Amino acid sequence: MGPSVSSPDDHRGVPGLSDARRRVETARLLARSRASQGEARERYENDVVQLNMGVAGDVARRYRGRGIADEDIDQVAYLGLVKAVRGFDPTRGDDFLSYAVPTLRGEIRRYFRDAGWTVRPPRSVQELQARVTAAEGELCQHLGRTPRASELAVHLDVPLALVMDSLNATGCFSPVSLDAPRSDDEAEAPHERLGELDPAFASTEARLALQPLMGALSPRDRRIIELRYFENRTQAQIGADVGVTQEQVSRLLSGILLKLRRSLAA
Numbered sequence: 001m002g003p004s005v006s007s008p009d010d011h012r013g014v015p016g017l018s019d020a021r022r023r024v025e026t027a028r029l030l031a032r033s034r035a036s037q038g039e040a041r042e043r044y045e046n047d048v049v050q051l052n053m054g055v056a057g058d059v060a061r062r063y064r065g066r067g068i069a070d071e072d073i074d075q076v077a078y079l080g081l082v083k084a085v086r087g088f089d090p091t092r093g094d095d096f097l098s099y100a101v102p103t104l105r106g107e108i109r110r111y112f113r114d115a116g117w118t119v120r121p122p123r124s125v126q127e128l129q130a131r132v133t134a135a136e137g138e139l140c141q142h143l144g145r146t147p148r149a150s151e152l153a154v155h156l157d158v159p160l161a162l163v164m165d166s167l168n169a170t171g172c173f174s175p176v177s178l179d180a181p182r183s184d185d186e187a188e189a190p191h192e193r194l195g196e197l198d199p200a201f202a203s204t205e206a207r208l209a210l211q212p213l214m215g216a217l218s219p220r221d222r223r224i225i226e227l228r229y230f231e232n233r234t235q236a237q238i239g240a241d242v243g244v245t246q247e248q249v250s251r252l253l254s255g256i257l258l259k260l261r262r263s264l265a266a
Helices: 019-034 038-051 053-061 070-087 096-115 123-143 149-156 160-168 201-215 219-230 235-242 246-265
Strands: none
Touching: 019 038, 019 096, 038 053, 038 070, 053 070, 053 096, 070 096, 096 123, 123 149, 123 160, 149 160, 201 246, 219 235, 219 246, 235 246
16 A cells, blocks of 8 residues: 545645644544545545654664664555554544554564574574663663663563673674775774684594593503603603603504594494
């Protein structure tokens, strides 16, 4: 349903229209729409949408700067306004905005939840982020500083761990590209802050696998392995340390390594 012009005496294009006048005019148009059918009802509903598009824009503005294009947020808000107009029942109350504003917020949050995440955290974290953002603004004014995570948790009555997850998920909507150019206030571009490959990384898995097997060796066998592969001793030096000949060291090393290989295979 697209907005349309229906009568020359509506107030949708009048700048500076007061909230009170807008509420009265909205209630009048909604009452007429419910008493009409077909094209007449649609025209009245279109008038209500046009009259309250500024309200939808105000709601959408609160969600800008979170990784979604402003135009997309505005469109979702306008769609929510159309749904609110169609779903509002004047017989249950004449305050349209008290029904419409939560509807608009719900549509925008649903859009963020369904389409806004590049990296999708758990739903509990997604839903808490909007509350955390609002609470930060409230507590900043009250405390005169940025609130701590523990203060946010108390204010929202949620576990601290969940607040931490929500704060850490910041940027999941639109992560910064590693190839992004360096900004004026940054000393390094994102890719320049990445660490280099750790040369010991490849051996980490082997060390973890061998650790319990080394513990199962006899003290002498473990000492031989340590001298040969950790201290780079020669076979003659190892023999002198453990009290055997150089030839015996060679046989002992072969036997120990065979035992370790079989244990790993098992």
